[in-house]
Amino acid sequence: MNTNTSIPTIPKTATSSWRDSRAVQVCGVLFLLAIALLLPKFANNYVIEVASNILIYMVLCLGLNIVVGYAGLLDLGYAAFFAVGAYTTGILTSEFGMNFWLTIPIAMTFACLAGIIIGSPTLRLRSDYLAIVTLGFGEIVRIIARNLDITGGASGLVGINRPSLFGFQLIQVQHFYYLFLALVVLTVFVCLSIERSRIGRAWRYVRFDEDAAAGIGINRVAVKLYAYMTGAIIASVAGCFYATKMTAISPESFTFSQSLLILLGVVLGGMGKIPGVLLGAAVVTLIPEIFRDAGTWRPLITAVALLAIMLFRPHGIWPEKRG
Structure with missing residues (x-):
């Protein structure tokens, strides 16, 4: 008995097109990374300073994208965790003389504990209620930092030590630019790894339908x-x-407007899409700098420019594909 069974195969054209698009993406990433690496060779200190601010906002927006873009939680107090890390490093280096690199795992532990303390009782809430709680948490952290002696009170902390790497002292703006660039690359790698993991898929299920996920x-x-x-x-x-670069921090660096700006970068770029979030962080940092000479009109012009982007791209500059 002669049986002829055929096994379905993927068309070669589809496979080749997928490989071509993947190659284009890799080449694009390498090209942008090369430009970022060469930027300090041709730019002045002002441009490098602005680029450094963009990079630190990229890290913050990537972190908030996990909360907002992946899990669908509205967090209006995200700058509080930014403050926890900055004050932990500032206090341990300036008051206790601890090595900067050793303060990072301690700051991560404190932020994780703060997330557990605030998140455990409040993450059962949804929508507006969760937003109000996170907003309150952000203000509580700022007020505590403003009233404690160990945090420097309203004046903040000064004299935070600059770090050294393999015996090389990091003091110039170019040094911190490359340090922040490495941090962005590491954060992107972590986010991509988590996005493709089991917990990443669970976040997306919860984001789109909590009841179905349960x-x-x-x-x-x-x-x-x-x-x-x-x-x-x-x-x-x-x-x-951020703390070790600035060598001085104050509670006014971690206000609600800071949290709102980070959230705006995530929403403006495209929630859940890493390239979009990176682009959104760059936009919200660059637009105020572009209109720096506008004087008192600067906040209004900046707001109108951001609003125009949102009107023309309501799902973000680089939105997530939905199939």
Whole structure:
């Protein structure tokens, strides 16, 4: 008996087109990375300073993207975790003389604990209620930093030590630019790894339909808590590097407007899409600098420019594909 069975195969054209698009993406990433590496060779200190600010905002937006873009949680107090990292490094280096690199895991631990303390009782809430709680948490952290002696009170901390790497002292703006660039690359790698993992898929299920996620056995509270903790850890690391670059921090660096600006970068770029989030962070940092000479009109012009982008791209500059 002669049987002829055929096994379905993927068309060669589809495979080749996928490989071509993948190659284009890799080449594009390498090209942008090469430009970033060569920028300090041709730019002045002002441009490098602005680029450094863009990089630190990229890290913060990537962290908040895990909370907002992946898990669908509205966090209006994200700058609080940024402050936890900055003040942990500032206090340990300036008051206790601890090595900068040793303060990073301590700051991550404190931010994680803060995420657990705040997240455990509140992540059962949804929508507006969660936003109000996170907003209150951000203001509580800022007020505590403003009233404690160890945090320097309203004047903040000064004299934070600059770090050294393999015996090389990091003091110039170019040094911190490359340090922040390495931090962005590391954060992108971490986000991509998490996005493709089991917990990353669980976050997306919870984001689009919590009830359906619970129906297939996902512990939605635990999953949201993992997202909250992960975002908190990333923000604390950014705070550590920010503090050692500035050598001085104050409570006014971690206000609600800071949290709002980070959230705007995520939404403006495209929630859940890493390239979009990176682009959004660059936009919200660059637009105020572009209109720096506008004087008192600067906030209004900046707001109108951001609003125009949102009107023309309501799902973000680089939105997530939905199939």
